[in-house]
Amino acid sequence: MAKVTMAQALNTALRDALREDERVLVFGEDVGRLGGVFRITDGLTRDFGEQRCFDTPLAEAGIVGLAVGMAMGGFRPVVEMQFDAFAYPAFEQIASHVAKLRNRTRGRLTLPMVIRIPYAGGIGGVEHHCDSSEAYYAHTPGLKVVTPATPEDAYWLLRDAVADPDPVVFLEPKKLYWSKEDTDLGLRAAQPFGRAAIRREGRDATVVAYGPSVPVALAAAEAAAVEGIELEVVDLRTLVPFDDETVTASVRRTGRCLVVQEAQGFAGVGAEIAARVQERCFHSLAAPVLRVAGFDIPYPPPKLEHAHLPGVERILDAVDRLQLDDEPDTRHLLKGAVA
């Protein structure tokens, strides 16, 4: 076991994928000699050659469109968008082609490709460098949307994404690039692709989180435990496919649910999760499903991002609103039996 950062885990995943499958290619802006602005592709050009990992002209639609053609031609491209907000020029390619080619051709052409996007905030980035753009992709049928929260998961989710027969938008929480974990990357992941992980067990309420919000949720759970409240923390890992089973099973056990996301709350992924939980677990719920999210504002400047990002305090305040002292009134459940 060794201390591994998420950045190292991602780099190792790319190396192993390049080594095991000669169809895998890595390209994008500055991914070559520089190794990417976050160094995720560090040394890949040196070790695998310019043919396997290379820089492109600075044009995101071009990068993704080229990847579409190369995937049609039998390669498995893994492309990097330098930052969340810089991926928007590629959105038409992603929404109209990457997501739809399988369907448009009745399954005759497929696009096994990965679009890696460093996303979300918490690193003091200036404007256009900190968007939480997951909802745009999760709302687009045909894409799989992945976001790891731990170095080990980063490794396996990326390996699985590269091996997947469908296109994957791989969202890397940049504030977690330097987070460390004792792990042996060679061991198979505990959870398969498409399944959520329970990061902490607890009986009082379920906190559903993903990507950059998972460590925040875990810290909140730690703080709540001091007060005698046991929070269960579910890390979604993949937003699409969405693991209803794990989430609903947890909420049915705890009877309360809180969803945490960094992104602005309105029409976000958290809203979808809250709706799904309410639709599936209504009779198990002792309190309304609450969302803890960023505010509905453009991402704030570095000096003010702390005011925007959901932190431990905002989560604990929401836990207070989960009516933990109130026993659910279950008389309506017994109506039929009484009559």
Add this chain to the structure above:
Amino acid sequence: MSVKSLRQTVQGLLPSLVPVRFVAEDGTPVARRPADYAEPQVEALVEAWRQMVLGRRFDTQATALTKQGRLAVYPSSRGQEACQIGAVLALRPDDWLFPTYRDSVALVTRGIEPVEVLTLLRGDWHCGYDPAATRVAPQCTPLATQVLHATGMAESLRRTGGDGVAMALVGDGATSEGDFHEALNFAAVFRAPVVFFVQNNKYAISVPLARQTAAPALAYKGIGHGVRSEQVDGNDLVAVLAVLTSAVEHARAGHGPVLVEAHTYRMDAHTNADDATRYREDGEVEQWRAADPVDRLETYLRGRGVLTDEFVAAVREEAEARAAELRAGMNTESVADPLELFDHVYAEPTPQLREQRALLAAELAEDAASPVLHTQES
């Protein structure tokens, strides 16, 4: 780089000052034949004329089918047959073609069943034919987006060691899109074996060329990206085939991409749903009628004594027979299974899609069980 070699480089990228032309509008050979291009073999020209007649008939039949409600919509390429046929005949079967919605005639020329070509326009959700087997990408609706795919495919072909080429078809309007320029730029940087073929038919729906560009010709959009460029009379099949054959050879030989602009004209409205009288004069259309590509090639080939009346009659008969076949094929109701809508979103449907599929299946079963209600609804 010396001034002399720089001048050579620049001149090697620039198109001819006037469009390349072999045959004048009246069907006679031009006085000064283009020095840089070889005239295609006469057998190839006769076959091209045959394909143009078949393509024209397919196109008019498709337009007629919209009037009978058999097609949801059809974007005609009538008047652009020299481009449609020239593009396909310049390619080998193992090359890739990346067409737009207006390039149905090119697909038919490529050998795809006409009924399959019209699958999407008929109201189905998929492209109908097998792109992998035919090496024809699904007809693309979002403008210029497929030009990047052609570049990526060309780059794949280059890397896998063969000598395959990709050709992207676009219209004049699409040259204003960012993806068009990104594709030219990427292709030049990677020296990808791709040919960009712009059919400048003078209108993007209603917007005329003058509002699309201030460039002397669309072919000049190549030099800024370091892409070798050419312009050609798009209603002269001989010239189109000569120039595209040369462009494809250039790409195939590993010399990088080529941009070719063909000056042509869209004789019909944008689609059957459009009214072209709102934005262009009848007189303009009449002028272009005199430049008709099919008539021009027929006159030229007759002048060369290689078209017999018997052959002409046989080709026209073949065109009518194929049109009848198409009508028959389109008159049978196509069966689209609503439940298949869930099958190709992903390799395996997600649990949520499986649930939704079951929901729709239940709705459909309910509809089937109450046929009276069903009839009222429809």
